Every structure is written in structure tokens, then in C-alpha cells.
Amino acid sequence: MLDSWFYVSLKYMVLMFVFFIGMAILVIVFLYIIDKTQTRHTIRRNFPVIGRFRWIFEHLGEFFRQYFFAGDREELPFNRAQRTWVYKAAKNNNNTVAFGSTRNLDRRGAMIFLNCPFPVMKKDAVEADKLLIGPYAKQPYKSPSFFNISAMSFGALSMPAIQSLSHGAKKAGIWMNTGEGGISPYHLEGGCDIVYQFGTAKYGARNSEGGFDFDKLKEIGQIPQVKMIELKMAQGAKPGKGGILPAAKVTEEIANIRGIPAGEASISPNRHPEIKNVTQLLDMVNKIRDASGLPVGFKMVMGGDDWLHELFTEIHQRGIESAPDFITLDSGDGGTGAAPQSLMDDVGMVIKESLPMLVDLRNEYGLKDRVRIMTSGKLITPAEVAWALCAGADFINNARGFLFSLGCIQALKCNKNTCPTGITTHDPDLHQGLVVENKTKRVANFAKSMVKEVGVIAHACGVTEPRALKRSHVRMVFSNSISKPLNVLFPDKKSQYD
């Protein structure tokens, strides 16, 4: 009885095996014919069937490299050591490491902070000063934190991502920039301070012709949470190109908030049509400040600096109250939801060079206390933030660090609607893993840990608070392990206006 059952099972298994082998051969023959006869792909036509593995491995390679092959300090835009620091900070895990640094301090561009023989003791440490922004605006802003959330729109980011950032920002006492997609209810629901950004399409304050609606702007200025307005001229990842939101991400709700048709790609003009010189830029800054009553600044990426000389000269001609209240300097290697690769890779200076340049120019024109400088660009670990403070930034904005705190795994899919962590997709199935309550805590932990550890660097350098860090506190390696202090590479310039 048992024997006959065994032989019947074996017979079926053999039949199934033959069936599957037969099917596999049929599929291979079928694919062979398709590959051989198609005319679009060279490799598939020359190497039918096996040529297809190239695409499969190319896709899987992304994952294999990240998990198995890449060293801790190898990947771009952010290596594993940087990401791990953020993940641990966000989870409030022990952020100490053992045995010794894996960082190559001989590498060109490495920074070395100059410790003081008599570090500041914990009891003598103080919090960073609160800086006033926009002294001539009707409602100036005294910002509680030097580390804040950089512009990312509802559209580029999902609803739960924006909600988590909003609640997390409130918990940490930092501000959140709306990005250029307008203000959504999700930005406001956490109760944090908001910087309203508009880009070339003026989402959120747009009239039917796509120009500025100053009445809407007035309404925005009356929302108590909105503390400042940022006019976006350029973004590091795509200077000279406006916002790009792929059609798959333009849902009904996002389309309503932006005032555009749903399901169609949202492409903004590549410049503000009404701003084509520094005079028009200053006019616009002043009109917006008058209409909203809020401090107003602009976001830019450094290319040439002649126009900045013109701008600062014209500010002095008009009177310093006409100046923008802040300038946000983005780095050429900044992030984005979507950008053309040539702009992302090759256009716009990085802040390692452009930040000291901009700070020097502003100071040369005697505008240090009038125009605050904010900066962003891969400042996701305490050392990088401390460097930017040494270079002269008043505020540090961070985008992708906060995405890591939300659980981003650097899958590089922000331009699709398929982000596996639910952060940059509007697919509700993928939102399930992004639990707002939990991510709120991580966003807040990341911000607080950052501020605390920048303080640790400041105290090691012998100053009581992060904003007291100066260029003389950091050396930059420029070749063969030879470094120079930042104040030698970029010496302070005297101002003719002081």
C-alpha cells in the first residue's frame, strides 16, 4: 500500500519536473525569438536571453553594493558611516564607536577641528544665542534653533512624512520649510514654526496667470505659525531649472494645493519671469515683506559672484532696510526630488568653497548683522554642521538627514512613486510602514542630538556655544595630509562700511 503511494507520488513528481523543464525550454525559445527579432536593444539582439541578465544584475547591483560590498566610507551621496550616525541619533541609541576612526584624515577636503588644551566644562556650556531675523519686518523672527528642516514640498514628500516632520519639528523647537509646493494642512498640524517657500510657479500664492497673488500672500502672512518667507531662485541640485513633480505624484489633493491639474507633471518655469536682475529681485523682496509683514529672504546657489557685488551695492544705495533678511545658500551637491543629471552633477559651486565666499562678501559690505546666512548641503553629521558654523553660517538647514531620520534607506527613488520607505511616494500601501507617532520622535531626536553634539565639538575647541566657533577652529586638508586653518584659506576681509 505504502509502496504504491510512493510510486504514484514519484511518477507525478517526475511528470511535473518534465513539465516545468519543458515550459522553461519553451519560454527560453520564446524569449530567444523575441530578442533576436527585436531591433531596439543591441545586447539582447547579439546575445539573446542571457543579455537580459545585464539589466537584472544592474538593478540588483544597487542593493548588493549597498549591503555587501561598499565600505563604510565609500557610498555617495551619503556613506554608511554618515547614515548610521543619523539612524542612531534618531533612535536615541548609544552613538559612541569603538577601537578607532575609519575615516581617512589624509583625504583632501577632510576637516580637523582644533581642540583646546582646556576644554569648556559642561557646567560652563551655554545654548547657542537666538538670532533675530528681519529687524525691519513688521513681525521679525527670533529663531530658537540654528539647525532646522530644509525645503521639501508636500508632493516631493508624502503626507505621513510631512506630518512626522511637522510634529517632530515642534517637539525639537525647530522650524520647517514648506518647499515650493505650497502650505498643506500637514505642514501646520504639528504646530511648528514654518518658513513658507515659493518657487517660480508660486504654488500657494499663485494667480490664474501663474503670477503672484499678493492677497493670498497677505493671508499666508497672517497664519501665526508662518514666520518667514523664502523666495527660491535656485536649488543646488538643479540651478537654472524649476521644480519637477512627475505626473505619478500629482494626486488630486496635491493638485488642489498647488492649483494645477491632477495627473499631469508639474514643471515650474526655470526662472521667475518678473525677476531678471538685482533691482527686480530687491523690488520683489520688499513687496513681499510689505504684503506679508514677515522677514523675507531668497535661496540661491553660488555661480559667479559679480551679481552679489551689484546686489550689496544697490542695498546700500537704497538703505539697509531694503536688504533681504536672509540668504539661503544651497550647495551644488544638494538633494532633490527630481533633476536632470547634468545639473545635479556639474552645475553650481559646493558650499565648501561658496559658503566662506558668500560670508566674506556679505561682511565686506558691512551687512553681517542685517542679512543672515543659512546654508544647506550634506551637513548631516555634527562635524559638518560645526564646519559650516566655523565658516560663518548663521543657520544650518538640513533635508536628507531628516529623511534618514524618517527611515530613508537611500534607495534613490524620490523621482518615482515607489519609495520603499513611504517617504517620497503617494502609494498608500507604502505609507503603512511610516508611522507618524514613531517617526515624530525620531525627527526630534535627530535634531536634538545634532545640536547637542555640535556643542560637544565647540566645547572641545574651547568655546562655550556652537555659534562661537570661528574659522581658526578648523583646519582643512588640501594635499598629502597637509592642512591649513580655514582662516588662512579664507582670511577675514575688512569692511569699508564699518
Ligand SMILES: Cc1cc2nc3c(=O)[nH]c(=O)nc-3n(C[C@H](O)[C@H](O)[C@H](O)COP(=O)(O)O)c2cc1C
Ligand atoms: C526630496 C527632496 C525635495 C526637495 N524639495 C525642495 C524644494 O521644494 N525647494 C527647495 O528649495 N529645495 C528642495 N530640496 C533641496 C533641499 O531643501 C536642500 O537644499 C538640499 O537637499 C541640500 O540639503 P541636504 O544636503 O541637507 O539634503 C529638496 C530635497 C529633497 C531631497
